[in-house]
Amino acid sequence: MEVLLDKLHKVQDEFGFLPESEIVRIANEQGITKSELFGIITFYSRFYLQPVGKFVIRICKSLSCGINSAADVRQKVEEHLEIRNGSSKDGLFRLETVECLGHCGEGPIMTINDKIYDKLNPEKAIEIITSYQHKGEENA
Numbered sequence: 001m002e003v004l005l006d007k008l009h010k011v012q013d014e015f016g017f018l019p020e021s022e023i024v025r026i027a028n029e030q031g032i033t034k035s036e037l038f039g040i041i042t043f044y045s046r047f048y049l050q051p052v053g054k055f056v057i058r059i060c061k062s063l064s065c066g067i068n069s070a071a072d073v074r075q076k077v078e079e080h081l082e083i084r085n086g087s088s089k090d091g092l093f094r095l096e097t098v099e100c101l102g103h104c105g106e107g108p109i110m111t112i113n114d115k116i117y118d119k120l121n122p123e124k125a126i127e128i129i130t131s132y133q134h135k136g137e138e139n140a
């Protein structure tokens with residue numbers, strides 16, 4: 001299973017989602033049906049079947065982050081990007097509010113793609129996201 005998940009992550013890293021042609025290719029390589037592979041993909045919330053945004057922002061809403069004002073961070077990010085749990089119109093960002101990201105002692109926690117940002121406050125979160133906006137504009 002670990003090898004299969006690694007393959008799916010590599011495809012998603014390359015395309016930003018899992019194109020059907022790649023799903024068929026991986027299913028054939030693994031000797032399973034496309035339906036079986038879809039079942040695995042849809043079990044994991046971090047795989048996407050269509051483009052969702054270049055930068056996927058996840059903000060933890062679980063208890064430890066919650067008592068450290070994660071809601072304030074989330075609200076500021078929502079206002080800044082003008083989205084709530086969805087993708088920005090420019091296709092640059094997707095915002096998700098999620099359960100524990102495994103860094104409870106350092107919250108509030110936000111991840112952008114695979115990078116972890118800890119001990120956030122609203123201003124720090126916006127500063128970080130603004131740097132990604134600049135990266136996105138440079139690579140547009």
Ligand code: FES
Pocket residue numbers: 060061062063064065066099100101102103104105107109
């Ligand atoms: S509670 Fe937020 S990372 Fe665990």
